[in-house]
Structure formats: C-alpha cells, structure tokens
Amino acid sequence: MRQETVENYLKTIYNLSSNNSAVVVNQQLANKLSISPASVTEGLRKLHELKYVVYEKSYGTRLTTAGAKLALSIVRRHRIWETYLAKELGFGWDEVHEIAEELEHIKNDKLINKLSTILGNPMFDPHGDPIPDAKGKIKKSNFIKLSEAKTKSNYKLMGVTDHSVAFLKFLEKHQLIIGANIEVKGIEEFDNTIVLICNKKEVTISSKAAECMIVETV
Amino acid sequence: MRQETVENYLKTIYNLSSNNSAVVVNQQLANKLSISPASVTEGLRKLHELKYVVYEKSYGTRLTTAGAKLALSIVRRHRIWETYLAKELGFGWDEVHEIAEELEHIKNDKLINKLSTILGNPMFDPHGDPIPDAKGKIKKSNFIKLSEAKTKSNYKLMGVTDHSVAFLKFLEKHQLIIGANIEVKGIEEFDNTIVLICNKKEVTISSKAAECMIVETV
DNA sequence: ATTATCTTTTAGGTATACCAAAATTAATAA
DNA sequence: TTATTAATTTTGGTATACCTAAAAGATAAT
Ligand SMILES: [Mn+2]
Ligand SMILES: [Mn+2]
Ligand SMILES: [Mn+2]
Ligand SMILES: [Mn+2]
Secondary structure (H helix, E strand, O other): OOHHHHHHHHHHHHHHHHHOOOOEOHHHHHHHHOOOHHHHHHHHHHHHHOOOEEEEOOOEEEEOHHHHHHHHHHHHHHHHHHHHHHHOOOOOOOOHHHHHHHHOOOOOHHHHHHHHHHOOOOOEOOOOOEOOOOOOOOOOOOOEEHHHOOOOOEEEEEEEOOOOHHHHHHHHHOOOOOOOEEEEEEEOOOOOOEEEEEOOEEEEEOHHHHHOEEEEEO | OOHHHHHHHHHHHHHHHHHOOOOEOHHHHHHHHOOOHHHHHHHHHHHHHOOOEEEEOOOEEEEOHHHHHHHHHHHHHHHHHHHHHHHOOOOOOOOHHHHHHHHOOOOOHHHHHHHHHHOOOOOEOOOOOEOOOOOOOOOOOOOEEHHHOOOOOEEEEEEEOOOOHHHHHHHHHOOOOOOOEEEEEEEOOOOOOEEEEEOOEEEEEOHHHHHOEEEEEO
8 A cells, every 4th residue: 555545544534533523434534535445444444454553344443553653643644734835834724734644644754743843742733633742642631512502602723624725715814813812792593603802803613614613612 | 657656657767767877777767766667668668658657668668748847757756855854863874865756756746845945955865866856857967977987186075876874874974975075096997996085084986986976076 | 880788678577546337235215 | 133224344446656678769879
C-alpha cells in the first residue's frame, strides 16, 4: 500500500473516531475519503494486514497502537503546517487546510520539529484543534459546542469543526475568530437558531453552524 | 499520468538537456529516474501524447514550450524550497535536496512566491543553481568547471553539479563553500588531480570532483 | 558491407488503487 | 418474526506505473 494512502486512511479513521465513539464504520470513511464503499472494504483489509487497524467485517474498524501512533504523527504534521502557514507565511485560516493536506505527507521529523520550535511549540492550530507533541501526546480540553450553550451566558470561541472556506469566511466576516468573546442573547425555540453578540454586533447563527463552533464557558 | 510522475520526468529531462545538448536519450532518463529503459519508452510516449515533449522513436526527446514551462516551475519550486530550508530553517546544503524532492510537488503559487519574497527573491539556490523567476526566466551565467581551470589562477566557487551528501560534506570539510576563494596551485598531468589553496589550506581535488565544481574566474 | 555491440522498443506480466453491479449481511419496521 | 431497507462485501473490471525478456534498430569496428 502506498504510504500516502495509508496515511490518509489512518488520519481519517483517527479524526472520525475521536469525534464519535472509537469504532468507525465504512460509510463514514467512504464519505471522507471520497471513494466507494467497495474500495474502503479493500483498503481496510490491507490496513488490517499491516496491523494498523483492527477491522471486524461488517462491524467496524479501530486503530491499533501502531496505527494511532502513525495517525497522531500525521495529525501533528498537518496542524503544525497549518499553524506555520497562518502565523509565519501570512495565509488565512480558510486557506491553510488545503495546502496542509499535501504538506502533511512530507516525512521529516527534523523539519516538523523545527517549524514547531519556531512557532513556540503551539498547542492549537488556526482552527483551535489541538496539536499532538513530538511524542503524540495531545492536550485534552473540555469545551462545548455553541449549539449546547445557554441563553444569557458568555463564551469564548475556541475552535471550529468545519474547515470549509465558506464557513470560515462567514465567521471571519462577523469577527468570529478564535478567542472572540460571545454573548448568547437568545435561542430560537423553533429551529435552535442562536442570536449572539460579538464585538458589540448582533449575529444570527444557524443551528448547523452552531454545531461547528467550539466554545469555552467564560 | 499522475501529476507527480509527469513532473519528475519533465524536471529530469530539463536538467539533462540544460547540461548537455537539447536532446535527451532514454538511457540517461532511465538512470536518473531509477527505472528501466522499457518504462522510459512508455513514459515518453505518454508525455508526447500530453504534448509536453517531442519524442522521436529511437532518437531522443526534447521539451515542448508547454513542457519547458512546467519543468521550469518545478525547478523553481525545488530551488526555492532548498533555499528556504537552508536560509530560514537551518538545514545544511547536504540535507535540503532530499526534502525538496518532495516539497517541489506541492502546487501553490502563492506559497512559493511568498517564500521567495521572504528570501528576497534569490537568484541562486544553496548549490549555486539559478532559480527561475515566477515567469520562468532564468539568470544565465558563464562559469566554468574547476576541471577546466588553469594553474596559478584564482577562482571563486559558484556552484556544484553533484548534490550527494558525501560530496557536499567533503567540500564543507575543507571550507569549500559557495563563494570561497580558490587558488589553483597545480594540476597533476598524470590524472588531472588539482591541488588548490582555500583559506590558506592546501586541498587535493580529484578530477571527478573537479568536474562537479563550478567556478568563476577572479 | 558485415558483424558485433549497445540502445531502444515491444510483448507479456505484476501490484496498487480505484470502480460499478450483484450478492450478502445487518438493522429496522411492521 | 418476517419483510423491507440499508450497509457491507464480493466479483469482475479499469488505469497507472512499473518490470523482465525477447525482438528490432542504430552505431561502431573490422
Ligand atoms: Mn485542517
Ligand atoms: Mn492528506
Ligand atoms: Mn536539488
Ligand atoms: Mn521529484
């Protein structure tokens, strides 16, 4: 199996299993990897052979220790590059993901550690995702989704779970950047639309968007 | 044909044809690409289809205008990355080539131009090779090989045509870095070994090594 | 001009990474 | 529990990028 293929599978399995439970089902993978379910079955069989995953037929897949280790190193590369692109090279948080998708496959520990050092070993990437350290250790935080927030409470935007250009540009337009203070003014009972105040301006957030915004209670 | 494959062929054809004449023969390509002559034939047929090269059966291959344009852009990426790795990220000139072999395939003009700007739009990479500008224009220089140098003359080291770690470490050991002043003390008639003085120390250079050293007459 | 040698091409074949359609298995609803 | 639906796997197939060995073509030496 080509190294880049292995890496894209493992990274995707990692991302899917850290959100939801531990076991990933084929359909999710087919979606994220933009390949057919039939191809996913084949891929997982090979990754099982390589001992990167435990793949149980018609049930689901989870990473082995070796698989998780490799996955974490790719996630580290991806997030370090995103941070470097944003902080050192002047790219917007809506531009970095696409470039990092390619850069993440360049395997050179010295390079990544050098970038990390230059950045001051950051804990979070431009989207608020935690960056694993050189040993693969990740900082756990207990933030909530904005969709779980309460009326009349204050929050700080800590991350986003959708990296699409459209969403990130929308947020930026309303000054909803990482670290921004948010006051939840009201929640529409009918459709869970949230009206909040950010930088003294009122912004209406759909429930779909609120699902993708990670906040910390202030 | 995969983009990375196309790029590696074109870059290699470019490098071979800029050294020697304009036409590249299959064997050279097979060598540089580390694949069989049979595979080269197949590859060239496809590149001809794609109109990146003019491939004449059993004769040789040269780049079309489109092929040269793409080749130049890959050479630019490669050399900009090498320079960035060396100047901004602290890598040695013996380390940068290998990493740049991977980085050169990341296609993002904004990224390369940003790196170039940070570096002050350099004209030469860490090995003295000219860096094409954003339009593909390259600075021509008329340096000679050290193997063509004359006794009792003074030169300045301007580049190397071999990027192997062993050779670059050897040069560095004797302070033979880009820009170093060289005085040719003598040339052994028997085997063309060159004895030169660099930083007041005598160094003996084999004819093979001298072939790989590019110098300017001072 | 003919042979010997070296280079290139063709023929036939492998491995990877995909796919669509059919068959199977699991989950859900009646 | 039995249909119905949905997810997964199997089957058979494509395209890319390589390979080795044999055939054909070009070059050089006698
Ligand atoms: Mn990302
Ligand atoms: Mn990727
Ligand atoms: Mn190089
Ligand atoms: Mn390359």
